[in-house]
Amino acid sequence: MSRIPRFVLLASLLLWGSAQAAPPEDSIAQRLLPCAACHGAEGRATSDGFYPRIAGKPAGYLYHQLLNFREGRRLNAQMSYLLERQSDAYLREMAQYFSALSLPYPAPQPTQADAARLQHGLQLVRQGDAARGVPACNDCHGQKMTGVAPDIPGLLGLPYDYLVAQFGAWREGTRHGKAPDCMAAITARLSPEDIGAVAAWLAAQPMPADPHPAASLPQALPLDCGSVGSKEGVQ
Secondary structure, three states, X not given: OOOOOHHHHHHHHHHHHHHHHOOOOOOHHHHOHHHHHHXXXXXXXXXXXXXXXXXXXXXXXXXXXXXXXXXXOEXXXXXXXXXXXXXXXXXXXXXHHHHOOOOOOOOOOXXXXXXXXXXXXXXXXXXXXXHHOEOOOHHHHXXXXXXXXXXXXXXXXXXXXXXXXXHHXXXXXXXXXXXXXXXXXXXXOOOXXXXXXXXXXXXXXXXXXXXXXXXXXXXXXOOOOOOOOOOOOOO
């Protein structure tokens, strides 16, 4: 067996030592890698889990949710702990990083809902229920249901369990938005059957060819929402 020349071995050791001594990368992408533990690689969670996708969401919306966790309007012990010492400026940087990611969406999971339930969900999403003061979901979240920049999130590409859990959190008072909390007001007017139908329909829909949030709504919002158009949003 031939021996490794001494100069080759020495050069290899020097290169190895240099690599070991190199400082770790310090970028926003590197600092936010732990988010992947729950939200998936690059924030693009799968469609069959509990945790939501955050990649590509409007920056203002993400910023307000980070604020809500930090300030206790949304209750999640892990998120609150991670964010309690973060500044507003760093929360904005986090929001802008994830918002700028443009990544493919997975196909929706097969639905277990029957046709009648899906039709009920579709009606609430597209038409609402005027008799109960429930606006159509697309009146706020956009005709494509992919959200409206900078503050309104899309509702497609989210897991059924996550959607139901968020409606439940508004009903139980464990999730709040900045006052006036329009989603809490709307959710209070929905029955459990309504919530299940809307979540089933949304979770079953594929993403449109252009999944990006709309730039604006064609009309004014049907309700005042404290987190929409707030001066605290990401500039």
